[in-house]
Amino acid sequence: MALSEAQAPVAAESLRLQALGERDVDAGLALSDAAGWNQTGDDWALFVRHGHAIGLRDEQGRWVATAAALPYGSERGWISMVLVADAWRHRGLASRLMDACVAHLRAGGIVPVLDATPAGAEVYRRIGFVPGFEIDRWERRALHPAREPHSAGAVRPAGAGDRDAVLAFDRASTGLDRGFLLDDFLARPETRIWLGNDGRGFVVARAGRRATQIGPLVAGDTGQAIALLEAAIDASAGSAPLARPGERTIFLDLPRARREVAAWLERQGFVRQRPFVRMALAATEPPRLGAAMFVLAGPEFG
Numbered sequence: 001m002a003l004s005e006a007q008a009p010v011a012a013e014s015l016r017l018q019a020l021g022e023r024d025v026d027a028g029l030a031l032s033d034a035a036g037w038n039q040t041g042d043d044w045a046l047f048v049r050h051g052h053a054i055g056l057r058d059e060q061g062r063w064v065a066t067a068a069a070l071p072y073g074s075e076r077g078w079i080s081m082v083l084v085a086d087a088w089r090h091r092g093l094a095s096r097l098m099d100a101c102v103a104h105l106r107a108g109g110i111v112p113v114l115d116a117t118p119a120g121a122e123v124y125r126r127i128g129f130v131p132g133f134e135i136d137r138w139e140r141r142a143l144h145p146a147r148e149p150h151s152a153g154a155v156r157p158a159g160a161g162d163r164d165a166v167l168a169f170d171r172a173s174t175g176l177d178r179g180f181l182l183d184d185f186l187a188r189p190e191t192r193i194w195l196g197n198d199g200r201g202f203v204v205a206r207a208g209r210r211a212t213q214i215g216p217l218v219a220g221d222t223g224q225a226i227a228l229l230e231a232a233i234d235a236s237a238g239s240a241p242l243a244r245p246g247e248r249t250i251f252l253d254l255p256r257a258r259r260e261v262a263a264w265l266e267r268q269g270f271v272r273q274r275p276f277v278r279m280a281l282a283a284t285e286p287p288r289l290g291a292a293m294f295v296l297a298g299p300e301f302g
């Protein structure tokens with residue numbers, strides 16, 4: 001719940017910095033909902049279980065700000081979920097939580113990485129983050145007419161026995177050890193996964209708060225990436241489990257370098273919603289796009 005001006009702020013320094021626990025998932029969700037974001041309670045639970053999810057509480061114990069650091073193995077970790085309740089903005093809370101996330105990762109020798117909006121990128125650049133590649137969030141609104149798939153036969157739905165292959169494709173394309181992330185996505189009842197029949201990639205579609213989120217998508221080439229996207233989009237817009245009323249809007253985060261895929265998305269009725277830039281702190285080199293990475297898991301997961 002956003003705080004009114006009347007309730008607002010004692011000194012920001014008096015807020016208590018604490019780790020979020022499982023019981024705080026709903027409070028986190030209230031902040032991401034207020035910002036119009038797409039994360040679900042499952043996503044927040046994932047940050048609590050596998051990451052360093054922290055926040056600031058007021059004197060009544062209400063969470064007024066959050067941030068999360070999510071290490072993938074011992075080399076790189078993502079920072080995300082930087083959210084501050086309206087009444088508490090412009091008092092340095094986001095900066096304080098950001099500093100704590102950076103310190104947490106660096107204490108473990110892990111390079112902090114994040115996907116920043118243009119406004120965020122300016123702030124992060126000042127504290128030493130260097131930009132890598134650009135990303136666009138693409139969106140297609142609900143009720144877009146479904147169409148016949150053209151690439152039938154190029155992909156197949158994944159089964160339980162495909163988990164190891166999916167994790168191996170992801171590791172090969174990202175260089176990240178993020179099996180726990182994919183296992184979490186795979187365990188959600190509404191998640192759907194397809195594999196390319198050329199044996200070189202996969203796509204995940206999962207339910208979000210506002211829209212179905214497609215990604216990650218790993219593929220050997222653009223044609224296979226589009227075939228995988230078709231399967232995921234058709235299932236999300238059609239009659240499959242992901243297509244419950246209100247959940248048929250689709251989001252996906254595409255590196256800008258994937259121009260052919262972007263042109264294809266435009267023909268399918270997608271529009272660019274907003275840009276991000278991938279940034280890394282004190283990295284020996286800026287973040288680079290893996291050769292087979294076509295769609296990201298999302299700005300909060302990389």
Ligand SMILES: CC(C)(COP(=O)(O)OP(=O)(O)OC[C@H]1O[C@@H](n2cnc3c(N)ncnc32)[C@H](O)[C@@H]1OP(=O)(O)O)[C@@H](O)C(=O)NCCC(=O)NCCS
Pocket residue numbers: 035082083084085088089090091092093094095096115116117119120121123
């Ligand atoms: C962006 C946001 C987290 C800033 O929180 P805050 O506590 O007011 O920020 P601070 O006072 O620590 O930051 C100092 C300055 O850096 C800016 N800043 C910090 N982090 C930022 C970010 N990630 N994106 C944009 N601006 C940011 C702040 O706007 C602030 O500038 P201002 O006081 O002139 O407006 C807050 O406005 C918010 O929750 N917005 C909605 C969610 C969001 O966009 N999160 C960031 C996602 S990358």
